[in-house]
Amino acid sequence: MSNIFDFKLLKELVKKEWYAEHADAKPFFAMPFSLGFVYNLYPDSYDTIITYFQGQEMDWMTLVEDQYRLYHQVVAKELAKPGHWQEKIAKWQNKEQEFIKLYNDLILKDLTKLTDNELFEDVKTYSQMVDKSRQSSAIIDAFMFAAEPELKQMIIDFGQNKGIDVNEAFDILTRQADPSFFNLVDDDIIKVIQELNKENLEFNEKNIIANKTLLEFVNEHLRKYFWFKTPSFSESGKDYQLADFVNEGQRIVAEGLDKIIERNKIYLANRKITADYIKKHGFTAEILAVANLSVMFIKWMDLRKENTLRCSHLNSRYLQEISRRQNIPVKLLAYLCWPELPDLFSGKIKQVDLENRASGCLLIFKGDKFYFSTAKEDIDLVKNNIIRHKPRAQENSEIKGTVACQGVAKGKVTIIRSLEALNKMREGDILVSPMTRPEHIAAIRKAAAIVTDDGGITCHAAIVARELNIPCIIGTRIATHVLKDGDIVEVDANQGIVKIIK
Numbered sequence: 001m002s003n004i005f006d007f008k009l010l011k012e013l014v015k016k017e018w019y020a021e022h023a024d025a026k027p028f029f030a031m032p033f034s035l036g037f038v039y040n041l042y043p044d045s046y047d048t049i050i051t052y053f054q055g056q057e058m059d060w061m062t063l064v065e066d067q068y069r070l071y072h073q074v075v076a077k078e079l080a081k082p083g084h085w086q087e088k089i090a091k092w093q094n095k096e097q098e099f100i101k102l103y104n105d106l107i108l109k110d111l112t113k114l115t116d117n118e119l120f121e122d123v124k125t126y127s128q129m130v131d132k133s134r135q136s137s138a139i140i141d142a143f144m145f146a147a148e149p150e151l152k153q154m155i156i157d158f159g160q161n162k163g164i165d166v167n168e169a170f171d172i173l174t175r176q177a178d179p180s181f182f183n184l185v186d187d188d189i190i191k192v193i194q195e196l197n198k199e200n201l202e203f204n205e206k207n208i209i210a211n212k213t214l215l216e217f218v219n220e221h222l223r224k225y226f227w228f229k230t231p232s233f234s235e236s237g238k239d240y241q242l243a244d245f246v247n248e249g250q251r252i253v254a255e256g257l258d259k260i261i262e263r264n265k266i267y268l269a270n271r272k273i274t275a276d277y278i279k280k281h282g283f284t285a286e287i288l289a290v291a292n293l294s295v296m297f298i299k300w301m302d303l304r305k306e307n308t309l310r311c312s313h314l315n316s317r318y319l320q321e322i323s324r325r326q327n328i329p330v331k332l333l334a335y336l337c338w339p340e341l342p343d344l345f346s347g348k349i350k351q352v353d354l355e356n357r358a359s360g361c362l363l364i365f366k367g368d369k370f371y372f373s374t375a376k377e378d379i380d381l382v383k384n385n386i387i388r389h390k391p392r393a394q395e396n397s398e399i400k401g402t403v404a405c406q407g408v409a410k411g412k413v414t415i416i417r418s419l420e421a422l423n424k425m426r427e428g429d430i431l432v433s434p435m436t437r438p439e440h441i442a443a444i445r446k447a448a449a450i451v452t453d454d455g456g457i458t459c460h461a462a463i464v465a466r467e468l469n470i471p472c473i474i475g476t477r478i479a480t481h482v483l484k485d486g487d488i489v490e491v492d493a494n495q496g497i498v499k500i501i502k
Helices: 007-013 027-038 064-080 084-106 116-137 139-159 166-173 181-198 205-210 212-224 242-255 257-264 266-281 285-326 338-346 351-358 376-387 419-424 438-444 460-468
Strands: 018-024 049-054 057-063 361-366 369-373 398-400 402-405 408-415 430-433 449-452 472-474 488-492 497-500
Touching (some): 007 376, 018 376, 027 285, 027 338, 049 351, 049 376, 064 084, 116 139, 166 266, 166 402, 181 212, 205 212, 205 242, 257 266, 285 338, 351 361, 402 460, 449 460, 449 488
Parallel strands (some): 408 430, 430 449
Antiparallel strands (some): 018 057, 049 057, 361 369, 402 472, 408 488
Protein backbone atom coordinates (compact mmCIF):
# COMPACT_ATOMS: atom_id res chain seq x y z
CA MET A 1 0.00 0.00 0.00
CA SER A 2 1.06 3.62 -0.45
CA ASN A 3 2.45 5.77 2.34
CA ILE A 4 0.48 8.49 4.14
CA PHE A 5 1.41 12.01 3.12
CA ASP A 6 3.06 14.19 5.77
CA PHE A 7 0.26 16.27 7.28
CA LYS A 8 2.66 19.09 8.20
CA LEU A 9 3.85 19.34 4.62
CA LEU A 10 0.24 19.30 3.42
CA LYS A 11 -0.57 22.21 5.73
CA GLU A 12 2.19 24.24 4.09
CA LEU A 13 1.24 23.21 0.56
CA VAL A 14 -2.40 24.33 0.82
CA LYS A 15 -1.25 27.86 1.60
CA LYS A 16 -0.01 28.20 -1.98
CA GLU A 17 -2.10 29.17 -5.01
CA TRP A 18 -3.69 26.12 -6.64
CA TYR A 19 -5.76 25.52 -9.74
CA ALA A 20 -8.55 22.96 -9.22
CA GLU A 21 -10.28 21.10 -12.06
CA HIS A 22 -13.22 18.72 -11.79
CA ALA A 23 -13.92 15.55 -13.77
CA ASP A 24 -15.37 12.05 -13.66
CA ALA A 25 -12.45 9.84 -12.59
CA LYS A 26 -11.19 7.20 -10.17
CA PRO A 27 -7.64 6.46 -8.95
CA PHE A 28 -6.95 3.36 -11.06
CA PHE A 29 -7.69 5.40 -14.19
CA ALA A 30 -5.90 8.58 -13.09
CA MET A 31 -2.72 6.87 -11.85
CA PRO A 32 -1.05 5.97 -15.20
CA PHE A 33 -1.36 9.57 -16.37
CA SER A 34 -0.29 11.27 -13.15
CA LEU A 35 3.24 10.21 -12.28
CA GLY A 36 4.54 11.62 -15.56
CA PHE A 37 3.62 15.10 -14.33
CA VAL A 38 5.76 14.94 -11.19
CA TYR A 39 8.63 12.64 -12.18
CA ASN A 40 10.96 12.97 -15.20
CA LEU A 41 8.68 15.37 -17.08
CA TYR A 42 10.46 17.21 -19.88
CA PRO A 43 11.70 19.94 -19.57
CA ASP A 44 10.91 19.98 -15.84
CA SER A 45 8.44 18.37 -13.45
CA TYR A 46 5.51 19.68 -11.44
CA ASP A 47 6.30 19.83 -7.74
CA THR A 48 3.12 18.18 -6.41
CA ILE A 49 -0.30 17.13 -7.67
CA ILE A 50 -3.20 16.64 -5.26
CA THR A 51 -6.33 14.74 -6.26
CA TYR A 52 -9.51 14.26 -4.27
CA PHE A 53 -11.86 11.39 -5.12
CA GLN A 54 -15.38 10.71 -3.95
CA GLY A 55 -17.85 8.43 -5.67
CA GLN A 56 -17.35 8.78 -9.41
CA GLU A 57 -15.79 12.26 -9.29
CA MET A 58 -12.34 13.78 -8.95
CA ASP A 59 -10.89 17.21 -8.21
CA TRP A 60 -7.43 17.60 -9.77
CA MET A 61 -5.21 20.28 -8.22
CA THR A 62 -1.98 21.76 -9.57
CA LEU A 63 0.20 24.63 -8.36
CA VAL A 64 -0.21 27.82 -10.37
CA GLU A 65 3.49 28.57 -9.95
CA ASP A 66 4.30 25.22 -11.60
CA GLN A 67 2.09 26.00 -14.58
CA TYR A 68 3.72 29.36 -15.31
CA ARG A 69 7.26 28.11 -14.64
CA LEU A 70 6.83 25.28 -17.14
CA TYR A 71 5.03 27.46 -19.69
CA HIS A 72 7.97 29.87 -19.82
CA GLN A 73 10.40 26.96 -20.22
CA VAL A 74 8.37 25.64 -23.17
CA VAL A 75 8.37 29.03 -24.92
CA ALA A 76 12.06 29.65 -24.19
CA LYS A 77 13.06 26.37 -25.82
CA GLU A 78 11.00 27.15 -28.92
CA LEU A 79 12.45 30.66 -29.24
CA ALA A 80 15.99 29.35 -28.77
CA LYS A 81 15.48 26.64 -31.39
CA PRO A 82 12.42 27.04 -33.64
CA GLY A 83 10.94 23.63 -34.36
CA HIS A 84 12.14 22.18 -31.04
CA TRP A 85 8.67 21.02 -30.01
CA GLN A 86 7.79 19.77 -33.46
CA GLU A 87 10.74 17.38 -33.12
CA LYS A 88 9.59 16.34 -29.64
CA ILE A 89 6.06 15.63 -30.88
CA ALA A 90 7.41 13.57 -33.79
CA LYS A 91 9.54 11.48 -31.41
CA TRP A 92 6.55 11.03 -29.11
CA GLN A 93 4.42 9.83 -32.04
CA ASN A 94 7.07 7.30 -33.06
CA LYS A 95 7.25 5.97 -29.51
CA GLU A 96 3.46 5.87 -29.34
CA GLN A 97 3.42 3.21 -32.04
CA GLU A 98 4.88 0.77 -29.48
CA PHE A 99 1.94 1.39 -27.16
CA ILE A 100 -0.57 1.01 -30.00
CA LYS A 101 1.00 -2.34 -30.91
CA LEU A 102 0.85 -3.46 -27.26
CA TYR A 103 -2.78 -2.34 -27.01
CA ASN A 104 -3.70 -4.27 -30.17
CA ASP A 105 -2.07 -7.40 -28.71
CA LEU A 106 -3.69 -7.07 -25.27
CA ILE A 107 -7.25 -6.60 -26.47
CA LEU A 108 -7.02 -9.99 -28.21
CA LYS A 109 -6.03 -11.83 -25.04
CA ASP A 110 -8.38 -14.15 -23.18
CA LEU A 111 -7.80 -12.67 -19.71
CA THR A 112 -9.48 -15.59 -17.97
CA LYS A 113 -6.56 -17.83 -18.98
CA LEU A 114 -3.85 -15.62 -17.43
CA THR A 115 -2.32 -16.31 -14.02
CA ASP A 116 -2.67 -13.60 -11.38
CA ASN A 117 0.96 -12.65 -11.90
CA GLU A 118 0.55 -12.47 -15.70
CA LEU A 119 -2.49 -10.27 -15.24
CA PHE A 120 -0.52 -7.94 -12.98
CA GLU A 121 2.45 -7.84 -15.37
CA ASP A 122 0.19 -6.81 -18.25
CA VAL A 123 -1.28 -3.94 -16.23
CA LYS A 124 2.20 -2.90 -15.08
CA THR A 125 3.55 -2.95 -18.65
CA TYR A 126 0.87 -0.81 -20.27
CA SER A 127 0.59 1.54 -17.27
CA GLN A 128 4.32 2.22 -17.30
CA MET A 129 4.23 2.87 -21.05
CA VAL A 130 1.46 5.43 -20.53
CA ASP A 131 3.43 6.96 -17.65
CA LYS A 132 6.45 7.41 -19.94
CA SER A 133 4.21 8.88 -22.62
CA ARG A 134 3.10 11.52 -20.11
CA GLN A 135 6.72 12.34 -19.23
CA SER A 136 6.77 14.49 -22.35
CA SER A 137 3.13 15.12 -23.28
CA ALA A 138 2.06 16.32 -19.81
CA ILE A 139 3.80 19.60 -20.62
CA ILE A 140 0.70 20.41 -22.72
CA ASP A 141 -1.29 21.02 -19.53
CA ALA A 142 1.10 23.64 -18.17
CA PHE A 143 1.28 25.35 -21.53
CA MET A 144 -2.49 25.45 -22.05
CA PHE A 145 -3.01 26.92 -18.58
CA ALA A 146 -0.76 29.94 -19.13
CA ALA A 147 -0.81 30.44 -22.89
CA GLU A 148 -4.23 32.10 -23.05
CA PRO A 149 -3.60 35.02 -20.65
CA GLU A 150 0.02 35.40 -21.79
CA LEU A 151 -0.83 35.41 -25.51
CA LYS A 152 -3.75 37.77 -25.05
CA GLN A 153 -1.58 40.26 -23.16
CA MET A 154 1.07 40.09 -25.89
CA ILE A 155 -1.61 40.77 -28.52
CA ILE A 156 -2.95 43.71 -26.49
CA ASP A 157 0.54 45.19 -26.16
CA PHE A 158 1.29 44.64 -29.85
CA GLY A 159 -2.09 45.86 -31.08
CA GLN A 160 -2.20 49.20 -29.30
CA ASN A 161 -3.30 51.89 -31.80
CA LYS A 162 -3.52 49.23 -34.57
CA GLY A 163 -7.20 48.42 -34.22
CA ILE A 164 -6.62 44.72 -33.50
CA ASP A 165 -9.49 43.00 -31.66
CA VAL A 166 -7.84 40.76 -29.07
CA ASN A 167 -10.56 38.08 -29.04
CA GLU A 168 -10.62 37.87 -32.83
CA ALA A 169 -6.82 37.72 -33.02
CA PHE A 170 -6.63 35.07 -30.33
CA ASP A 171 -9.31 32.98 -32.07
CA ILE A 172 -7.69 33.15 -35.51
CA LEU A 173 -4.11 32.60 -34.34
CA THR A 174 -4.98 29.46 -32.35
CA ARG A 175 -7.43 27.74 -34.71
CA GLN A 176 -7.21 23.99 -35.23
CA ALA A 177 -5.06 23.20 -38.28
CA ASP A 178 -5.34 19.39 -38.34
CA PRO A 179 -8.21 16.88 -38.21
CA SER A 180 -9.12 15.37 -34.85
CA PHE A 181 -9.80 11.67 -34.37
CA PHE A 182 -13.52 12.57 -34.35
CA ASN A 183 -13.05 13.94 -37.88
CA LEU A 184 -11.20 10.81 -38.95
CA VAL A 185 -13.88 8.49 -37.53
CA ASP A 186 -16.57 10.49 -39.34
CA ASP A 187 -14.54 10.39 -42.58
CA ASP A 188 -14.50 6.58 -42.55
CA ILE A 189 -18.23 6.40 -41.88
CA ILE A 190 -18.90 8.91 -44.65
CA LYS A 191 -17.02 6.69 -47.12
CA VAL A 192 -19.37 3.82 -46.33
CA ILE A 193 -22.46 6.02 -46.61
CA GLN A 194 -21.28 7.28 -50.00
CA GLU A 195 -20.59 3.76 -51.30
CA LEU A 196 -24.08 2.63 -50.32
CA ASN A 197 -25.55 5.78 -51.87
CA LYS A 198 -23.97 4.82 -55.21
CA GLU A 199 -26.06 1.65 -55.12
CA ASN A 200 -29.16 3.55 -53.93
CA LEU A 201 -28.99 1.54 -50.71
CA GLU A 202 -29.93 2.75 -47.24
CA PHE A 203 -27.16 3.05 -44.67
CA ASN A 204 -27.88 0.26 -42.21
CA GLU A 205 -26.29 -2.82 -40.66
CA LYS A 206 -27.95 -5.26 -43.07
CA ASN A 207 -26.58 -3.55 -46.19
CA ILE A 208 -23.09 -3.23 -44.72
CA ILE A 209 -22.95 -6.94 -43.88
CA ALA A 210 -24.21 -7.86 -47.37
CA ASN A 211 -21.28 -6.01 -49.02
CA LYS A 212 -18.07 -7.99 -48.39
CA THR A 213 -15.74 -5.12 -49.32
CA LEU A 214 -17.57 -2.62 -47.13
CA LEU A 215 -17.76 -5.06 -44.24
CA GLU A 216 -14.00 -5.63 -44.38
CA PHE A 217 -13.45 -1.85 -44.38
CA VAL A 218 -15.80 -1.39 -41.41
CA ASN A 219 -14.19 -4.22 -39.44
CA GLU A 220 -10.76 -2.67 -39.98
CA HIS A 221 -12.18 0.66 -38.81
CA LEU A 222 -13.62 -0.98 -35.67
CA ARG A 223 -10.25 -2.57 -34.89
CA LYS A 224 -8.47 0.76 -35.34
CA TYR A 225 -10.89 2.64 -33.08
CA PHE A 226 -11.81 -0.18 -30.69
CA TRP A 227 -11.41 2.27 -27.78
CA PHE A 228 -13.67 4.95 -29.30
CA LYS A 229 -16.64 4.43 -26.95
CA THR A 230 -14.57 4.36 -23.76
CA PRO A 231 -14.95 7.16 -21.16
CA SER A 232 -11.66 8.82 -20.24
CA PHE A 233 -11.23 7.89 -16.59
CA SER A 234 -13.95 5.50 -15.46
CA GLU A 235 -14.72 1.78 -15.48
CA SER A 236 -17.81 2.08 -17.70
CA GLY A 237 -15.90 1.45 -20.92
CA LYS A 238 -17.28 -0.60 -23.82
CA ASP A 239 -15.96 -2.01 -27.08
CA TYR A 240 -16.70 -0.04 -30.26
CA GLN A 241 -18.87 -2.34 -32.35
CA LEU A 242 -20.80 -2.45 -35.61
CA ALA A 243 -24.01 -1.21 -33.95
CA ASP A 244 -22.11 1.87 -32.72
CA PHE A 245 -20.73 2.46 -36.23
CA VAL A 246 -24.26 2.33 -37.62
CA ASN A 247 -25.57 4.70 -34.95
CA GLU A 248 -22.81 7.20 -35.77
CA GLY A 249 -23.63 6.92 -39.47
CA GLN A 250 -27.33 7.45 -38.91
CA ARG A 251 -26.48 10.57 -36.93
CA ILE A 252 -24.43 11.86 -39.88
CA VAL A 253 -27.26 11.12 -42.32
CA ALA A 254 -29.76 12.89 -40.05
CA GLU A 255 -27.55 15.96 -39.65
CA GLY A 256 -26.88 16.13 -43.38
CA LEU A 257 -24.04 14.37 -45.19
CA ASP A 258 -22.82 17.44 -47.12
CA LYS A 259 -22.92 19.54 -43.96
CA ILE A 260 -20.73 17.07 -42.05
CA ILE A 261 -18.28 16.72 -44.95
CA GLU A 262 -17.85 20.50 -45.11
CA ARG A 263 -17.54 20.80 -41.34
CA ASN A 264 -14.91 18.05 -41.16
CA LYS A 265 -12.69 20.03 -43.55
CA ILE A 266 -12.86 23.28 -41.62
CA TYR A 267 -9.26 22.84 -40.49
CA LEU A 268 -8.15 23.35 -44.11
CA ALA A 269 -9.90 26.72 -44.26
CA ASN A 270 -8.41 27.58 -40.86
CA ARG A 271 -4.88 27.20 -42.21
CA LYS A 272 -5.42 29.82 -44.91
CA ILE A 273 -7.36 32.22 -42.64
CA THR A 274 -4.58 32.11 -40.04
CA ALA A 275 -1.77 32.50 -42.61
CA ASP A 276 -3.49 35.50 -44.22
CA TYR A 277 -4.14 37.10 -40.84
CA ILE A 278 -0.50 36.74 -39.78
CA LYS A 279 0.69 38.19 -43.08
CA LYS A 280 -1.66 41.16 -42.69
CA HIS A 281 -0.55 42.13 -39.17
CA GLY A 282 3.11 41.05 -38.94
CA PHE A 283 3.09 39.81 -35.34
CA THR A 284 6.21 39.52 -33.20
CA ALA A 285 8.30 36.34 -33.07
CA GLU A 286 7.12 35.61 -29.52
CA ILE A 287 3.43 35.97 -30.42
CA LEU A 288 3.91 33.66 -33.39
CA ALA A 289 5.87 31.15 -31.30
CA VAL A 290 3.10 30.91 -28.67
CA ALA A 291 0.37 30.80 -31.34
CA ASN A 292 2.18 28.10 -33.34
CA LEU A 293 2.80 26.07 -30.18
CA SER A 294 -0.90 26.37 -29.34
CA VAL A 295 -1.86 24.91 -32.71
CA MET A 296 0.75 22.13 -32.45
CA PHE A 297 -0.31 21.29 -28.90
CA ILE A 298 -3.99 21.15 -29.94
CA LYS A 299 -3.04 18.32 -32.29
CA TRP A 300 -0.79 16.72 -29.65
CA MET A 301 -3.64 16.90 -27.14
CA ASP A 302 -5.88 15.06 -29.58
CA LEU A 303 -3.25 12.35 -30.14
CA ARG A 304 -2.72 12.07 -26.39
CA LYS A 305 -6.47 11.64 -25.91
CA GLU A 306 -6.27 8.51 -28.06
CA ASN A 307 -3.56 7.25 -25.70
CA THR A 308 -5.82 8.02 -22.72
CA LEU A 309 -8.81 6.19 -24.18
CA ARG A 310 -6.76 3.12 -25.11
CA CYS A 311 -5.40 2.92 -21.57
CA SER A 312 -8.85 3.46 -20.05
CA HIS A 313 -10.24 0.73 -22.30
CA LEU A 314 -7.55 -1.69 -21.10
CA ASN A 315 -8.16 -0.67 -17.50
CA SER A 316 -11.86 -1.46 -17.87
CA ARG A 317 -11.16 -4.90 -19.36
CA TYR A 318 -8.55 -5.89 -16.78
CA LEU A 319 -10.57 -4.61 -13.83
CA GLN A 320 -13.51 -6.70 -14.99
CA GLU A 321 -11.33 -9.80 -14.81
CA ILE A 322 -9.85 -8.83 -11.44
CA SER A 323 -13.39 -8.27 -10.16
CA ARG A 324 -14.35 -11.78 -11.26
CA ARG A 325 -11.39 -13.31 -9.43
CA GLN A 326 -11.59 -11.24 -6.24
CA ASN A 327 -15.39 -10.96 -6.06
CA ILE A 328 -15.10 -7.21 -5.48
CA PRO A 329 -17.21 -4.76 -7.52
CA VAL A 330 -15.31 -2.96 -10.29
CA LYS A 331 -16.49 0.41 -8.98
CA LEU A 332 -14.52 -0.29 -5.78
CA LEU A 333 -11.49 -1.85 -7.50
CA ALA A 334 -11.15 1.43 -9.40
CA TYR A 335 -10.06 2.95 -6.08
CA LEU A 336 -6.78 1.06 -6.32
CA CYS A 337 -3.63 2.24 -7.99
CA TRP A 338 -2.09 -0.40 -10.25
CA PRO A 339 1.09 -0.94 -8.11
CA GLU A 340 -1.23 -2.05 -5.29
CA LEU A 341 -2.56 -5.07 -7.19
CA PRO A 342 -0.17 -7.56 -5.48
CA ASP A 343 -1.38 -6.24 -2.12
CA LEU A 344 -4.97 -6.82 -3.21
CA PHE A 345 -4.27 -10.40 -4.28
CA SER A 346 -2.30 -11.13 -1.10
CA GLY A 347 -5.06 -9.78 1.13
CA LYS A 348 -3.16 -6.75 2.47
CA ILE A 349 -5.77 -4.52 0.85
CA LYS A 350 -9.35 -5.54 1.57
CA GLN A 351 -12.70 -4.47 0.21
CA VAL A 352 -13.36 -2.36 3.29
CA ASP A 353 -10.20 -0.33 2.53
CA LEU A 354 -11.56 0.44 -0.93
CA GLU A 355 -14.97 1.32 0.50
CA ASN A 356 -13.26 3.83 2.81
CA ARG A 357 -11.48 5.39 -0.16
CA ALA A 358 -14.70 5.58 -2.19
CA SER A 359 -16.36 7.60 0.57
CA GLY A 360 -13.64 10.23 0.12
CA CYS A 361 -9.86 10.12 -0.23
CA LEU A 362 -6.83 12.13 -1.25
CA LEU A 363 -4.27 10.75 -3.70
CA ILE A 364 -1.14 12.88 -3.77
CA PHE A 365 1.69 12.58 -6.30
CA LYS A 366 5.18 13.88 -5.55
CA GLY A 367 8.43 12.74 -7.16
CA ASP A 368 8.18 9.04 -8.01
CA LYS A 369 5.80 8.33 -5.09
CA PHE A 370 2.06 8.37 -4.53
CA TYR A 371 0.24 8.72 -1.21
CA PHE A 372 -3.32 7.92 -0.14
CA SER A 373 -5.13 9.49 2.77
CA THR A 374 -8.66 8.96 4.04
CA ALA A 375 -8.00 11.02 7.17
CA LYS A 376 -10.73 13.59 7.72
CA GLU A 377 -8.27 16.28 8.78
CA ASP A 378 -6.30 15.89 5.52
CA ILE A 379 -9.42 15.93 3.37
CA ASP A 380 -10.94 18.92 5.16
CA LEU A 381 -7.67 20.82 4.81
CA VAL A 382 -7.72 20.38 1.04
CA LYS A 383 -11.45 20.96 0.66
CA ASN A 384 -11.50 24.15 2.72
CA ASN A 385 -8.32 25.70 1.33
CA ILE A 386 -8.31 24.62 -2.32
CA ILE A 387 -11.50 23.02 -3.66
CA ARG A 388 -13.95 25.40 -1.99
CA HIS A 389 -11.78 28.45 -2.56
CA LYS A 390 -13.56 29.72 -5.69
CA PRO A 391 -13.57 33.23 -7.15
CA ARG A 392 -16.73 35.16 -6.36
CA ALA A 393 -19.37 35.67 -9.03
CA GLN A 394 -19.60 39.13 -10.56
CA GLU A 395 -22.33 41.17 -8.90
CA ASN A 396 -23.83 42.24 -12.25
CA SER A 397 -24.97 38.69 -13.08
CA GLU A 398 -22.23 38.23 -15.67
CA ILE A 399 -19.73 35.40 -15.86
CA LYS A 400 -16.51 36.01 -17.78
CA GLY A 401 -14.15 33.56 -19.45
CA THR A 402 -11.99 32.92 -22.49
CA VAL A 403 -13.47 32.82 -25.98
CA ALA A 404 -12.81 29.41 -27.54
CA CYS A 405 -15.21 29.75 -30.48
CA GLN A 406 -16.97 32.99 -31.36
CA GLY A 407 -20.73 33.44 -31.67
CA VAL A 408 -23.80 34.31 -29.61
CA ALA A 409 -26.51 31.97 -28.33
CA LYS A 410 -29.40 32.06 -25.87
CA GLY A 411 -30.89 29.08 -24.14
CA LYS A 412 -31.66 27.06 -21.04
CA VAL A 413 -28.75 25.91 -18.88
CA THR A 414 -28.07 22.22 -18.38
CA ILE A 415 -25.32 21.47 -15.86
CA ILE A 416 -23.22 18.42 -16.74
CA ARG A 417 -20.98 17.43 -13.83
CA SER A 418 -20.96 13.66 -14.41
CA LEU A 419 -21.64 11.04 -17.06
CA GLU A 420 -24.99 10.29 -15.46
CA ALA A 421 -26.09 13.87 -16.18
CA LEU A 422 -25.63 13.57 -19.95
CA ASN A 423 -29.20 12.31 -20.41
CA LYS A 424 -30.53 15.68 -19.19
CA MET A 425 -29.24 17.46 -22.30
CA ARG A 426 -31.84 18.63 -24.80
CA GLU A 427 -31.47 20.16 -28.25
CA GLY A 428 -30.69 23.88 -27.98
CA ASP A 429 -29.62 23.82 -24.30
CA ILE A 430 -26.55 25.66 -23.06
CA LEU A 431 -24.13 22.97 -21.87
CA VAL A 432 -22.37 24.10 -18.67
CA SER A 433 -19.70 21.79 -17.26
CA PRO A 434 -16.48 21.84 -15.23
CA MET A 435 -14.83 20.58 -18.44
CA THR A 436 -15.82 18.36 -21.34
CA ARG A 437 -14.31 15.08 -22.53
CA PRO A 438 -14.86 12.86 -25.59
CA GLU A 439 -17.65 10.98 -23.83
CA HIS A 440 -19.64 14.25 -23.75
CA ILE A 441 -19.79 14.49 -27.55
CA ALA A 442 -23.42 13.37 -27.92
CA ALA A 443 -24.52 16.11 -25.50
CA ILE A 444 -22.23 18.68 -27.13
CA ARG A 445 -23.85 18.09 -30.52
CA LYS A 446 -27.19 19.15 -29.01
CA ALA A 447 -25.78 22.31 -27.43
CA ALA A 448 -26.48 25.84 -28.62
CA ALA A 449 -23.33 26.89 -26.72
CA ILE A 450 -20.74 25.50 -24.31
CA VAL A 451 -19.53 27.10 -21.07
CA THR A 452 -16.87 25.50 -18.83
CA ASP A 453 -15.24 26.23 -15.48
CA ASP A 454 -11.86 24.92 -16.53
CA GLY A 455 -9.69 24.49 -19.58
CA GLY A 456 -7.39 26.42 -21.87
CA ILE A 457 -7.02 26.86 -25.59
CA THR A 458 -6.08 23.22 -26.18
CA CYS A 459 -8.85 21.74 -24.02
CA HIS A 460 -11.46 19.36 -25.42
CA ALA A 461 -14.32 21.89 -25.28
CA ALA A 462 -12.31 24.46 -27.24
CA ILE A 463 -11.30 21.96 -29.92
CA VAL A 464 -14.74 20.41 -30.42
CA ALA A 465 -16.57 23.75 -30.30
CA ARG A 466 -14.43 25.01 -33.17
CA GLU A 467 -15.00 21.82 -35.15
CA LEU A 468 -18.78 22.11 -34.70
CA ASN A 469 -18.81 25.94 -34.83
CA ILE A 470 -20.61 26.18 -31.47
CA PRO A 471 -20.17 29.38 -29.40
CA CYS A 472 -17.91 28.43 -26.50
CA ILE A 473 -16.50 30.17 -23.43
CA ILE A 474 -13.96 28.28 -21.32
CA GLY A 475 -12.11 28.89 -18.06
CA THR A 476 -14.86 30.82 -16.25
CA ARG A 477 -13.86 29.11 -12.97
CA ILE A 478 -17.37 29.64 -11.53
CA ALA A 479 -20.04 28.79 -14.13
CA THR A 480 -21.20 25.51 -12.54
CA HIS A 481 -21.24 27.19 -9.10
CA VAL A 482 -23.26 30.24 -10.15
CA LEU A 483 -25.63 28.78 -12.75
CA LYS A 484 -28.24 26.10 -12.18
CA ASP A 485 -30.37 23.85 -14.39
CA GLY A 486 -33.11 25.79 -16.11
CA ASP A 487 -31.50 29.25 -15.94
CA ILE A 488 -31.93 31.23 -19.16
CA VAL A 489 -28.63 32.78 -20.27
CA GLU A 490 -27.06 34.57 -23.20
CA VAL A 491 -23.62 33.29 -24.16
CA ASP A 492 -21.73 36.09 -25.90
CA ALA A 493 -18.70 34.22 -27.14
CA ASN A 494 -17.53 37.26 -29.06
CA GLN A 495 -16.82 39.09 -25.80
CA GLY A 496 -16.37 36.09 -23.46
CA ILE A 497 -19.40 36.93 -21.31
CA VAL A 498 -22.31 34.81 -20.05
CA LYS A 499 -25.30 36.95 -19.02
CA ILE A 500 -28.01 35.54 -16.77
CA ILE A 501 -31.37 36.61 -18.24
CA LYS A 502 -33.60 34.80 -15.74
